[in-house]
Amino acid sequence: MVQEGGAAEGLSLPRFALSTRTAGRWGDQLFRLLIRASALALLLIVSGMVVVMVRAAFPSIKAFGWRFLFTSTWDPVAQHFGALPLIYGTIVSSLLALLIAVPLGIGAAVFLSELAPPWIRPPISFLIELLAAVPSVVYGLWGIFVLAPWLRTQVQPALGSALGFLPLFQGPPYGVGMLAAGLILAIMVVPFIIAVSREVLLAVPNTQREAALALGATRWETTRLAVLRYARSGLIGAVLLGLGRALGETMAVTMVIGNRAEISASLFAPGYTMASLIANEFTEATSDLYLSALIEVGLLLFVVTVIVNALARLLVWSVGGAVKEVRE
Amino acid sequence: MRARFRRGVNTVMESLTAFAALLVVLPLILILGFLVYQGASALNLDFFTQLPKPVGEPGGGMANAIVGTLTLIGLASCLGLPLGILGGIYLAESRDRRLPWMVRFLADVLNGVPSIVIGIFAYTIVVLPMRRFSALAGGFALAVIMLPIVLRTTEELVRLVPASLREAALALGIPEWKVILRVVLPTARAGIITGVMVSVARIAGETAPLLFTAFGNRFWHQGLLQPIAALPLQIFAYAIAPFDDWHRQAWAGALVLIMMIFLSSLVARIVTRGRYSGLR
Amino acid sequence: MWTSAPVRRMLRLALLGLAGLVLTAGLAPSPVSAQMLMNGAGATFPYPIYSKWFDEYTRVDPNVRFNYQSIGSGGGIRQITERTVDFGATDGPMTDEQLKSAPGELFHIPTVLGAVVATYNLPGDPKLRFTPDLLADIFLGKITKWNDPRISAVNPGVALPDQPIVVVHRSDGSGTTYIWVDYLSKVSKEWEQKVGRGTSVNWPVGLGGKGNEGVSGQVKSTPGAIGYVELAYAIKNNLPAPMVRNQAGKFVQPSIQSTTAAAAGAAKSMPSDFRVSLTNPPGDDAYPIASFTWLLVYNDQSDQAKGQALVKFLWWAIHDGEKYTSDLLYAPLPAPVVKLIEAKIHQITFQGKPLLAAR
Numbered sequence: 001m002v003q004e005g006g007a008a009e010g011l012s013l014p015r016f017a018l019s020t021r022t023a024g025r026w027g028d029q030l031f032r033l034l035i036r037a038s039a040l041a042l043l044l045i046v047s048g049m050v051v052v053m054v055r056a057a058f059p060s061i062k063a064f065g066w067r068f069l070f071t072s073t074w075d076p077v078a079q080h081f082g083a084l085p086l087i088y089g090t091i092v093s094s095l096l097a098l099l100i101a102v103p104l105g106i107g108a109a110v111f112l113s114e115l116a117p118p119w120i121r122p123p124i125s126f127l128i129e130l131l132a133a134v135p136s137v138v139y140g141l142w143g144i145f146v147l148a149p150w151l152r153t154q155v156q157p158a159l160g161s162a163l164g165f166l167p168l169f170q171g172p173p174y175g176v177g178m179l180a181a182g183l184i185l186a187i188m189v190v191p192f193i194i195a196v197s198r199e200v201l202l203a204v205p206n207t208q209r210e211a212a213l214a215l216g217a218t219r220w221e222t223t224r225l226a227v228l229r230y231a232r233s234g235l236i237g238a239v240l241l242g243l244g245r246a247l248g249e250t251m252a253v254t255m256v257i258g259n260r261a262e263i264s265a266s267l268f269a270p271g272y273t274m275a276s277l278i279a280n281e282f283t284e285a286t287s288d289l290y291l292s293a294l295i296e297v298g299l300l301l302f303v304v305t306v307i308v309n310a311l312a313r314l315l316v317w318s319v320g321g322a323v324k325e326v327r328e
Numbered sequence: 329m330r331a332r333f334r335r336g337v338n339t340v341m342e343s344l345t346a347f348a349a350l351l352v353v354l355p356l357i358l359i360l361g362f363l364v365y366q367g368a369s370a371l372n373l374d375f376f377t378q379l380p381k382p383v384g385e386p387g388g389g390m391a392n393a394i395v396g397t398l399t400l401i402g403l404a405s406c407l408g409l410p411l412g413i414l415g416g417i418y419l420a421e422s423r424d425r426r427l428p429w430m431v432r433f434l435a436d437v438l439n440g441v442p443s444i445v446i447g448i449f450a451y452t453i454v455v456l457p458m459r460r461f462s463a464l465a466g467g468f469a470l471a472v473i474m475l476p477i478v479l480r481t482t483e484e485l486v487r488l489v490p491a492s493l494r495e496a497a498l499a500l501g502i503p504e505w506k507v508i509l510r511v512v513l514p515t516a517r518a519g520i521i522t523g524v525m526v527s528v529a530r531i532a533g534e535t536a537p538l539l540f541t542a543f544g545n546r547f548w549h550q551g552l553l554q555p556i557a558a559l560p561l562q563i564f565a566y567a568i569a570p571f572d573d574w575h576r577q578a579w580a581g582a583l584v585l586i587m588m589i590f591l592s593s594l595v596a597r598i599v600t601r602g603r604y605s606g607l608r
Numbered sequence: 609m610w611t612s613a614p615v616r617r618m619l620r621l622a623l624l625g626l627a628g629l630v631l632t633a634g635l636a637p638s639p640v641s642a643q644m645l646m647n648g649a650g651a652t653f654p655y656p657i658y659s660k661w662f663d664e665y666t667r668v669d670p671n672v673r674f675n676y677q678s679i680g681s682g683g684g685i686r687q688i689t690e691r692t693v694d695f696g697a698t699d700g701p702m703t704d705e706q707l708k709s710a711p712g713e714l715f716h717i718p719t720v721l722g723a724v725v726a727t728y729n730l731p732g733d734p735k736l737r738f739t740p741d742l743l744a745d746i747f748l749g750k751i752t753k754w755n756d757p758r759i760s761a762v763n764p765g766v767a768l769p770d771q772p773i774v775v776v777h778r779s780d781g782s783g784t785t786y787i788w789v790d791y792l793s794k795v796s797k798e799w800e801q802k803v804g805r806g807t808s809v810n811w812p813v814g815l816g817g818k819g820n821e822g823v824s825g826q827v828k829s830t831p832g833a834i835g836y837v838e839l840a841y842a843i844k845n846n847l848p849a850p851m852v853r854n855q856a857g858k859f860v861q862p863s864i865q866s867t868t869a870a871a872a873g874a875a876k877s878m879p880s881d882f883r884v885s886l887t888n889p890p891g892d893d894a895y896p897i898a899s900f901t902w903l904l905v906y907n908d909q910s911d912q913a914k915g916q917a918l919v920k921f922l923w924w925a926i927h928d929g930e931k932y933t934s935d936l937l938y939a940p941l942p943a944p945v946v947k948l949i950e951a952k953i954h955q956i957t958f959q960g961k962p963l964l965a966a967r
Contacts, residue, residue, distance in 0.1 A: 131356045218338035
């Protein structure tokens, strides 16, 4: 009963159907102005954000230029600022999170939308929605008092003795560090990957599935051949959306990453991400160049997340067109 | 033979994906379990009614932080809801050519911006010119976070209102703006409220943007132009401190925060159940 | 049943009611709006004594509330320079450059003396002591294990485990850091050249914790960790406060007495702006890593009522406030210094006129 087309184009009615009474027309003008102004307000906010940040970051951009992205010292005393350790930390923690979250997330999404018996879907989806609603600081709290000690006393010593020949698992077990950050990010990102993947999978037309089943495929084969292949770009989009979320995550990471601006090959070592650097040092940047460098890091984060998110939405949209956006 | 192998693979993959789903749900159970276990013991009347005590002294509560969070949500809603709902109506109803596309794109962009970057923005345009940290700055930051969610949800739901309703109202001679306000919006109301509740649940837990806008306050706030306490800020401050009593209060605060968030999500779902079941 | 129409209607009404409640909670002034709120931010080093003072002061003057956020000395310096707070707090004195970039003249008002200790977490809680070069080399990353012979040499008879040393430092801009690196710069040429002084430095090794709270929290939960915190944080968390060898060659325990002894020499040659370093002082009983901590206030206040409240509080703090220091293991200001501070407080003005009447 829902006429998408009619509502989408506004009112595709002949002009004479609209009110011609003066009062109505005046009201219409005002209302139209009001809603257009609200839309423009959004435009203003986003462009304002970009302008303000570029202006504030300018002293740092002028001082360091492109070297900012490749230098690895973050030295407030000598006023030398290089964002490389932060970029490294952000990328590594996010990649680690994706490594864990993508197989689990897409697997769970496939289970929920294709393979699970219908009675089990609502409770599990409900639980996953709850997971998405937990705030970052609560994850951080759990990370400090439950995850980090567990890593320090059980997991890291075990990994260190079993796989310690790899540089990935060397170094003393602090508990906090890159591994803890990656794990927490994985838990935080998984509900988004699941939600978007499910939408993507649901957007795959049933004809694909029916065709495969008609040819005698098992449920898994149907999923693999007909659904996943069709939805591939959308699933990649879901993964990218998860990445976008992981890149910008602040509080939980700040509480478990160890807060050290250094590049290290080991997952056990402490690190720093762009977002947690800003959270820790923003209120205390004691010189203008310092503050400017911090805002430049923020600008970098902004640009990267915008690009990743834009790419993600493009890919997700390409699968079903009518796939709804994730409401988070 | 081959059929049995394929059936075997099917079973294996079904179990693997089921296992994945279980693994995903496991952390939630662990986290909630810990929250309830650690937090419930520290919850008492004091927690809800008292202000924080000085360092090292046991007792005290987070009354001002709870009220502070509610205040910030109220402020953010005052700024974000009108803009979001009106903007959503614009996106759904407007016949303009390029502006809606741009607004939609930018709303999605804004949705993906890390909240700490929004905090920097709020610091630069509210805190610095006003020369003070304030509830207003915090509310502004949260409103900016809330805006795209409300915008997109309103747009979707206004579109879902059947054209026949509009056409009937217009045929009766009702001006367009009245049609939208009196016919379309009320029809979409339940869904819009869901969108609002979802955005409230999101901003209730935001900490990063408040770090340098609302700033925190150990006392009751004295009006909107002063720093204000907030539950997630307080949880963060207590969590990284070394005092065990503060840790217990942090768990209790986290429990209260999660309850608030879950409650609003739950209520939103119940309110809209049945109305749009076919359309989700 | 849960989703039937009457229930939904009720819930929608409840929602509306809640929304109304939230809005009024926010927009209505709070119950105690008659009070003035003073906002301050800065050092975590004196936070235990400041929070005690601000709590006690509400009984002394119920019309004023002091809201202090311990975000680190760097934050205190920044926010008072931006004038987003009414007063700042730091234990690393502002540099000449920082003072120049402030919109007005800033005073450093000393409040208490504190000690920074090298606290650690080792199984069995052995009682250790350190020498200056040991501390410098541990924090430079040159000594990496607890059973290093250099540590055993200074601690004969103490069983040291074969565990890696986990260095914990500050991740935020910190006056405590300043005191610590100022000391290390004085006792180690290598530290001075490689790392230097500041509220935020480029640490050779270690984990970062936020605030004195974060560092002590991190040390407390990480076996094998060593970090530097203010004495009160160590004691309140049952963490050790080890002896350090001072310039005179004696191993001194951090305490109120040894902190006071560290300031003994400074009182005689106190600069007029009170920016003085007390680290590595001469004297047999002096603890080598002690410091003043300062409140940063503008010479010329911009608001008369707030300025009055501020000077009244400062006067109370340096006189009556000092009696709360011993409980929290801070050392009170030496009497001759108090006299000098009194004169300074008299210099705080509003539009040129001193706020505190001469006594």
